[in-house]
Amino acid sequence: MKRTLGTCYYPEHWDEAIWAQDAARMVELGLTWVRIGEFAWSRIEPAPGTFDWGWLDRAMDVLGNAGLRVVLGTPTATPPRWVADKYPDMFALDAEGRVRGFGSRRHYCFSHEGYRAECARIVEAVAERYGAHPALAAWQTDNEYGCHDTTISYSPAAREAFQGWLRGQYPGAGNDGDIGALNRAWGNVFWSMEYDSFEQIGLPNLTVTEPNPSHALAFRRFSSDQVVSFNALQCEIIRRYSDAPISHNYMGRITDFDHFAVGEDMEIATWDSYPLGFLEDRVGASVDVQRAFSKQGDPDFQAFHHDLYRAVGKGRWWVMEQQPGPVNWAPHNPAPLPGMVRLWTWEAFAHGAEAVCYFRWRQAPFAQEQLHAGLLRPDSAEAAGMAEARSVAQELAEAPDVGGAQAPxxxxxxxxxxxxxxxxxxxxxxxxxxxxxxxxxxxxxxxxxxxxxxxxxxxxxxxxxxxxxxxxxxxxxxxxxxxxxxxxxxxxxxxxxxxxxxxxxxxxxxxxxxxxxxxxxxxxxxxxxxxxxxxxxxxxxxxxxxxxxxxxxxxxxxxxxxxxxxxxxxxxxxxxxxxxxxxxxxxxxxxxxxxxxGVEVEPMPGALRRRETGSEVFWFNYAAEEVHHEGRIFGPASVTRDTL
Amino acid sequence: MKRTLGTCYYPEHWDEAIWAQDAARMVELGLTWVRIGEFAWSRIEPAPGTFDWGWLDRAMDVLGNAGLRVVLGTPTATPPRWVADKYPDMFALDAEGRVRGFGSRRHYCFSHEGYRAECARIVEAVAERYGAHPALAAWQTDNEYGCHDTTISYSPAAREAFQGWLRGQYPGAGNDGDIGALNRAWGNVFWSMEYDSFEQIGLPNLTVTEPNPSHALAFRRFSSDQVVSFNALQCEIIRRYSDAPISHNYMGRITDFDHFAVGEDMEIATWDSYPLGFLEDRVGASVDVQRAFSKQGDPDFQAFHHDLYRAVGKGRWWVMEQQPGPVNWAPHNPAPLPGMVRLWTWEAFAHGAEAVCYFRWRQAPFAQEQLHAGLLRPDSAEAAGMAEARSVAQELAEAPDVGGAQAPxxxxxxxxxxxxxxxxxxxxxxxxxxxxxxxxxxxxxxxxxxxxxxxxxxxxxxxxxxxxxxxxxxxxxxxxxxxxxxxxxxxxxxxxxxxxxxxxxxxxxxxxxxxxxxxxxxxxxxxxxxxxxxxxxxxxxxxxxxxxxxxxxxxxxxxxxxxxxxxxxxxxxxxxxxxxxxxxxxxxxxxxxxxxxGVEVEPMPGALRRRETGSEVFWFNYAAEEVHHEGRIFGPASVTRDTL
Amino acid sequence: MKRTLGTCYYPEHWDEAIWAQDAARMVELGLTWVRIGEFAWSRIEPAPGTFDWGWLDRAMDVLGNAGLRVVLGTPTATPPRWVADKYPDMFALDAEGRVRGFGSRRHYCFSHEGYRAECARIVEAVAERYGAHPALAAWQTDNEYGCHDTTISYSPAAREAFQGWLRGQYPGAGNDGDIGALNRAWGNVFWSMEYDSFEQIGLPNLTVTEPNPSHALAFRRFSSDQVVSFNALQCEIIRRYSDAPISHNYMGRITDFDHFAVGEDMEIATWDSYPLGFLEDRVGASVDVQRAFSKQGDPDFQAFHHDLYRAVGKGRWWVMEQQPGPVNWAPHNPAPLPGMVRLWTWEAFAHGAEAVCYFRWRQAPFAQEQLHAGLLRPDSAEAAGMAEARSVAQELAEAPDVGGAQAPxxxxxxxxxxxxxxxxxxxxxxxxxxxxxxxxxxxxxxxxxxxxxxxxxxxxxxxxxxxxxxxxxxxxxxxxxxxxxxxxxxxxxxxxxxxxxxxxxxxxxxxxxxxxxxxxxxxxxxxxxxxxxxxxxxxxxxxxxxxxxxxxxxxxxxxxxxxxxxxxxxxxxxxxxxxxxxxxxxxxxxxxxxxxxGVEVEPMPGALRRRETGSEVFWFNYAAEEVHHEGRIFGPASVTRDTL
Ligand SMILES: [Zn+2]
Ligand SMILES: [Zn+2]
Ligand SMILES: [Zn+2]
Incomplete structure (x- = not known):
């Protein structure tokens, strides 16, 4: 396997006049991949049934002609306003019963049948248009399922779908389920919670005290299954028009749907790695760890997800979005320590990644993520992460092809x-x-x-x-x-x-x-x-x-x-x-x-970490200070690669 | 007075085949009382107007024939789903205006007239059926009024009832109240809050800044009175069919209704004593006390409630539910220190309890409280608390009859x-x-x-x-x-x-x-x-x-x-x-x-506590270490009883 | 300029029989101003269109005849219940979508056209009635705009008004705006947030993740403009009937509307200074500062607002409400250190205040603020602040007229x-x-x-x-x-x-x-x-x-x-x-x-503060201990005034 780099690009954000130059700079940097399209629904289909393919055709051509391989995203994480106007009840409801409405992203309930039909339509249009495009090299479905706590919805659509799902879990005669079987399985005799029919079953929120854990667990399983079927629907459509591999970009520490089950339907698993943002908002590390690794990220959190998504991808996995500088969305958003962008990239490869893509090519000067760094600044000058990406590209060019290896x-x-x-x-x-x-x-x-x-x-x-x-x-x-x-x-x-x-x-x-x-x-x-x-x-x-x-x-x-x-x-x-x-x-x-x-161990000092593949041993020092180990010195924020 | 023990039992949770053996084991343990029925509405009346008395008839017989005396609960804390379907607006609303719906327990608003009628109907059915049953020895109304913050409801039903209640508080000519009297009493001239009629008066939630404290206090008094009248309605019905004493099982630190007023209508007050759960979730003790007594409970909290409910019961009171091991519902749920189940039981008797019942007989393997210990484990083996209950039963068997005594x-x-x-x-x-x-x-x-x-x-x-x-x-x-x-x-x-x-x-x-x-x-x-x-x-x-x-x-x-x-x-x-x-x-x-x-004091060292009755002096050491006092040594988690 | 004192008075709260005595005591104390009327709508217009002017006529006469000058407030911060019944949708909604209803004050949405019409009507009635009254010396519009977080409302009325406001910000042909211009300005291409028309634009709450900051900022600006136009409407009406200066009483640290823009339409800016309450609930000082100045207030917070409102008032400004003792609404409500009421008053004058009015004359024994001190206790005896107000009055009587001076x-x-x-x-x-x-x-x-x-x-x-x-x-x-x-x-x-x-x-x-x-x-x-x-x-x-x-x-x-x-x-x-x-x-x-x-500094020790005017230098020691500075000793909670 040849290890490669890429970036995330939004041609619709920029004057068409600079696309070619951007593509050339990407190639010059040593990038292979460019991901596009995943938030562009309002530009692809500005009005119901009215498609504007021109700009995207040209973007595909410009990027492909420059030698880049395109990962094309389905735009279903950001339905335009007119979709929401068509289905006013398509939004998720939170556990308090509040509508999670239009104005940002992921504003849909996985259980809404109307929205599913709308997704099928746009996915088919995109897949049909680009399934055979020479630049098209891979697909991404939607974007970051579950991000912003969007797996679970307490909407009427979810309630109805849950009832149907339960009928399948506790099947009875005909099309209906066996409500007695459900009552027995859940122990609903406790507190007289017994149901007479599936129509009576509500969602396990807004109860006076905690709901029956069997009820709550069933709802979690149902919610997970809704993600699986939503994604499977997209994959099934794409495959009709394309042989390119399909992927989804998962997030860090999203645990409320079964990624293994979602991954079953795709060729590649990818994830979005934001080591500094995650340390602040989800790792759950102690305050001491948070302070010590504020500019490096947790020494184990990325590795965990690399290993997890390698399994989800049945061996094939990428980092689809790699933080290249400060982000905008965490409680605190420091800049990475010099060297960390390179370290994070190599850690992914050490765990078997096929590709690492930086998010994003150029920092957007507008909207929600305008303080999220890119490889370029808003004025197109190089940002700090660019040089580290360039280093990795050069190192990769000289590195051998590699294979995988089972861990002990x-x-x-x-x-x-x-x-x-x-x-x-x-x-x-x-x-x-x-x-x-x-x-x-x-x-x-x-x-x-x-x-x-x-x-x-x-x-x-x-x-x-x-x-x-x-x-x-x-x-x-x-x-x-x-x-x-x-x-x-x-x-x-x-x-x-x-x-x-x-x-x-x-x-x-x-x-x-x-x-x-x-x-x-x-x-x-x-x-x-x-x-x-x-x-x-x-x-x-x-x-x-x-x-x-x-x-x-x-x-x-x-x-x-x-x-x-x-x-x-x-x-x-x-x-x-x-x-x-x-x-x-x-x-x-x-x-x-x-x-x-009989597993041999090698205890690590400080924040030094080690990862062995079939052909290489990597050493990563996450500390801001050098560390000594077995007679060697590992510099701060450093990567050391020994070829076996 | 002979001091006795009991337990809480749910025949509907178990195969009928083991009832007789359970009853025999209770008697063997030395128990006198068994409380049943308080959550069994869906089994007593599985469909509107369709009663299934068979199983409860048999349960009463089995328990009574074994020599146990039954406390029968009215099942009104857990209306079945079909009741909620009949009255979709029967639920309480919280202060934020959210419905507190079906799926656990206590899902009703005290002010809902339809639900009150439904309660009257089921209470009458149960009282008529068992009022003269030979095993029936006492009644319990509903379960734990106010638990889960359920006294106060901001529902439309509550608003309408509140307006009616206010008319009674500020009576005018005819059936209407004197709105001017209310305005004057509340000082509504302040901030132009004056009302023209009682129909205009809302509930004191969701105001821009704090509501008038007179308004808020009136609503608290009204809410308390609703509990009183709800309970009185049940008592009045039961008395038509039974001479057995009526009780309710109050909780710890529920202060939003007047227990004295509720208690006026009943012969016995009981309460549910969960020393470890309460220390974690409601005592309000310092962190030092919480840590030191994590496995013993606060040294004074149970005693306070014993003394309080003795007054509420006009001298006659029980512990209806005594924690026999870890519970499931507190922020942390440790196991009691060995000796504490015995200590808690004796502390209740030292304060004049007639009976102490353990909650529950056998740990339920399903639903919300499946991690709440019983005297038996889910597999019917003895749990840790059983041996301590047996000790108390043996000590009681040798103890004299006792009377009460006024404190100084x-x-x-x-x-x-x-x-x-x-x-x-x-x-x-x-x-x-x-x-x-x-x-x-x-x-x-x-x-x-x-x-x-x-x-x-x-x-x-x-x-x-x-x-x-x-x-x-x-x-x-x-x-x-x-x-x-x-x-x-x-x-x-x-x-x-x-x-x-x-x-x-x-x-x-x-x-x-x-x-x-x-x-x-x-x-x-x-x-x-x-x-x-x-x-x-x-x-x-x-x-x-x-x-x-x-x-x-x-x-x-x-x-x-x-x-x-x-x-x-x-x-x-x-x-x-x-x-x-x-x-x-x-x-x-x-x-x-x-x-x-002129009250003589005897300062206590550490967590040693003392309680004197007419005939006995008790010493309770709540500490995990022994304590010395006036030449005596009191062991950890120990009870010492001196007969006067 | 002659510096003067005043107080806030609610004749409607008291028996008419004591009005004259109150007025005489005010004059005896040395007060010039009395503010009345700002919460009295329900007494001025007890029913729609039915006015009761008698009591207010008499109050104006009694106060004026005693020699006091009246500041008359428009009562629009407290619409009576019948107004709310007329416009059930006049309330603001909070960011969670909950109605902020009747029962306290400020229960209106600035964008509600019906309520604006109602305000115009009552303001005109009051202005017409008293515009030429000899005791009328100044006006106050409404009361404390923005207090209790009331600037921003997420109501349907606000949404509709926001859409109209946006059409004006991004004007197009005819009456409609240019939605493309808005989309470009906000970068709505990001995440497909593009709108097809202004009717589609919602408020930036309840989005799945953060809304577009351009959207959120526009809504903040709109909300600010709504306060400006609401206030301007009142000023325009008052001016038809009166030449007296118009003011509004702003609060501390309310930053969600542009006070400069509101102030443009009035002659005087005033603010309500609650040093102890503010230290607890809004200064944002460290815990050390909060503890050290618990009974004095932050040493700089009042000064900041004095300087701010001097600018808002284009040089003319007052303290309309000065805390004279403990208040009722903060997380903790201690009593001021002896001397602080005098210090706070003089600090205002040092910053150029024309007048300082104490809130309130007599402590109300009823309703929300019954634990808010006045100059008099509820029983009409003198409260602690009275003596300090008297001191200032006497000092002022002997002090010269003063002018302003530009700071460096x-x-x-x-x-x-x-x-x-x-x-x-x-x-x-x-x-x-x-x-x-x-x-x-x-x-x-x-x-x-x-x-x-x-x-x-x-x-x-x-x-x-x-x-x-x-x-x-x-x-x-x-x-x-x-x-x-x-x-x-x-x-x-x-x-x-x-x-x-x-x-x-x-x-x-x-x-x-x-x-x-x-x-x-x-x-x-x-x-x-x-x-x-x-x-x-x-x-x-x-x-x-x-x-x-x-x-x-x-x-x-x-x-x-x-x-x-x-x-x-x-x-x-x-x-x-x-x-x-x-x-x-x-x-x-x-x-x-x-x-x-080239600005000369004089570093201050501890909590000593200095303010120089054209003719005087003031020294304020906010500490509870004396402080030494350049050979002088400044006592605790002291004011020192050097005439230049
Ligand atoms: Zn992302
Ligand atoms: Zn209980
Ligand atoms: Zn005020």
């Missing part, structure tokens, strides 16, 4: 578990928000990175774990019997817990009590959630925070807490972690698991 | 004063919320407990204070002339203030200025509220926090602040505290008042 | 810049709210005060800066070319930045890049916003916080940051500050600018 460790990331934690957090974290599955998994991932390991993230649908020595599946609240069996039968060691396998598919406590894993005689007798100032010390150091599973059973106890209660138990292939370990504890627990599994 | 100190708790503080806090506490009457009274109560005293809480309607040496009435903003007279004429000393008698019934400042108490030449010239970091030091130690009354007058000054202003003044039977004393100050001020009144 | 330093305050910062804060401050223009300007103003300087605040429309040596215009995001030219051509030095001249009128980034000031070769290449814990140290001490402009260009660098980047640059008349300086840095930067401009 797999981490299961389960979107459904994230939903389960969200609907039943059973307590708050330090910030008052409910305990988060993502945060738990990321703590384990960070420990693996601190041990110098390369990691494959895998889907919970995985059944073939050949080649892995250790599998981590922390916090996976429901475990399919097929998965339990596959893991039990494998040769890898498996780390699970806390809350391991603690729920049925319908969000009830199973009897016999969890985790009920073959070969592990251990059960969770009760659980407790902990105040931030009441951690439970572990005898070997560190603590359990937030959560504890109180264990019984005859399985071997590997660690105990200071009260003598089991903290880690072992049996069969399984290692059950009976609480949420803090940073000290998680490092030791993962290290021990590695040792037991 | 009375504390007036005035729900109307709580409303007055809420509508006119005149400043914020450290948490940004308005200053709270409950918090003030609880500070005084805690001081009494720290002095080793037993306390009687009494209603503001009390006029006969015979037997008390000292009466505390802190923060009582309006004092009826009858009460002033009764107290002045009594032999007990009376502590009042801050904000003592500072308002007329209609929430205006009286002239002559307050407190205007017979025999006390003192008046409040102005008031001030204080930043948390600007306490006013007192010359004898401690400070006034939050609030200060600036005093004038010739009454004797017992204490001054560091600026020389009066802090405590005395005259006649009265002792006026001119500010909100911090923990150090309140202990001294109460101690001095005790000394003056 | 001018500070431009630009309401439009405040709107621009609000719609594009590009990051949060420590409190999580967006960065605030007012806060930035106030930091510079405070530095000028700490340097002992008197300051003139001037409008951004100013073109003649004769007489000033130094002009400060920090944070002025858009600078009109006329202003740039006038300043460049003047003899004064000018300090600008950060964000200086960084936007076009329509809120886009100009090319060439900003600030593009004649004579200053410097441009902002990019900007960054900073975490609170990531300040950028300056080489001369102090730091940039919140904001940094990354500068390029050949202009002289006066200061650098610790990374060597330019912090202050100079060229022509200009001095560009490339970041938000903290307290240490702003003092030095302003001091240096003063030195350069």
């Amino acid at each position: 460790v797999a981490l299961i990331f389960d979107y459904d578990a994230d939903a389960a934690w969200a609907v039943q957090p059973q307590g708050n974290g330090a910030d008052g928000a409910g305990l988060s599955y993502f945060a738990l998994v990321f703590d384990f991932y960070r420990a693996l990175r601190r041990l110098g390991l390369s990691v494959d993230i895998v889907s919970p649908e995985t059944r073939d774990f050949a080649g892995y020595r250790l599998i981590l599946a922390p916090g996976m609240m429901h475990m399919d019997e097929g998965l339990k069996t596959a893991l039990s039968a494998g040769s890898a060691k498996v780390l699970v817990g806390p809350r391991g396998a603690c729920k049925t598919f319908d969000m009830a406590i199973p009897v016999p009590l969890p985790p009920a894993l073959p070969g592990l005689d251990a059960e969770v007798s009760y659980v407790e959630t902990l105040r931030g100032d009441c951690p439970i010390a572990l005898e070997n150091g560190g603590s359990f925070v937030h959560w504890r599973d109180a264990m019984e059973g005859s399985a071997r106890v590997l660690e105990r807490d200071a009260n003598g209660a089991p903290a880690v138990m072992q049996g069969g292939v399984w290692r059950y972690v009976a609480g949420w370990p803090d940073a000290e504890a998680v490092l030791r627990i993962v290290w021990d698991a590695c040792t037991d599994a | 100190v009375a504390l007036i708790f005035d729900y109307d004063a709580d409303a007055a503080w809420a509508v006119q806090p005149q400043g914020n506490g450290a948490d940004g919320a308005g200053l709270s009457y409950f918090a003030l009274v609880f500070d005084f109560y805690r001081a009494l407990r720290r002095l080793g005293l037993s306390v009687d809480i009494v209603s503001p309607e009390t006029r006969d204070f015979a037997g008390y040496r000292l009466i505390l009435a802190p923060g009582m903003m309006h004092m009826d002339e009858g009460l002033k007279t009764a107290l002045s004429a009594g032999s007990a000393k009376v502590l009042v203030g801050p904000r003592g008698a500072c308002k007329t019934f209609d929430m205006a400042i009286p002239v002559p200025l307050p407190p205007a108490l017979p025999g006390l030449d003192a008046e409040v010239s102005y008031v001030e509220t204080l930043r948390g970091d600007c306490p006013i030091a007192l010359e004898n130690g401690g400070s006034f926090v939050h609030w200060r009354d600036a005093m004038e007058g010739s009454a004797r000054v017992l204490e001054r602040d560091a600026n020389g202003a009066p802090a405590v003044m005395q005259g006649g039977v009265w002792r006026y505290v001119a500010g909100w004393p911090d923990a150090e100050a309140v202990l001294r001020i109460v101690w001095d008042a005790c000394t003056d009144a | 330093v001018a500070l431009i305050f630009d309401y439009d810049a405040d709107a621009a910062w609000a719609v594009q804060p590009q990051g949060n401050g420590a409190d999580g709210a967006g960065l605030s223009y007012f806060a930035l300007v106030f930091d510079f103003y405070r530095a000028l005060r700490r340097l002992g300087l008197s300051v003139d605040i001037v409008s951004p429309e100013t073109r003649d800066f004769a007489g000033y040596r130094l002009i400060l215009a920090p944070g002025m995001m858009h600078m009109d070319e006329g202003l740039k030219t006038a300043l460049s051509a003047g003899s004064a030095k000018v300090l600008v930045g950060p964000r200086g001249a960084c936007k076009t009128f329509d809120m886009a980034i100009p090319v060439p890049l900003p600030p593009a000031l004649p004579g200053l070769d410097a441009e902002v290449s990019y900007v960054e916003t900073l975490r609170g814990d990531c300040p950028i140290a300056l080489e001369n001490g102090g730091s940039f916080v919140h904001w940094r402009d990354a500068m390029e260009g050949s202009a002289r660098v006066l200061e650098r940051d610790a990374n060597g980047a330019p912090a202050v640059m100079q060229g022509g008349v200009w001095r560009y500050v490339a970041g938000w300086p903290d307290a240490e840095a702003v003092l030095r930067i302003v001091w240096d600018a003063c030195t350069d401009a």
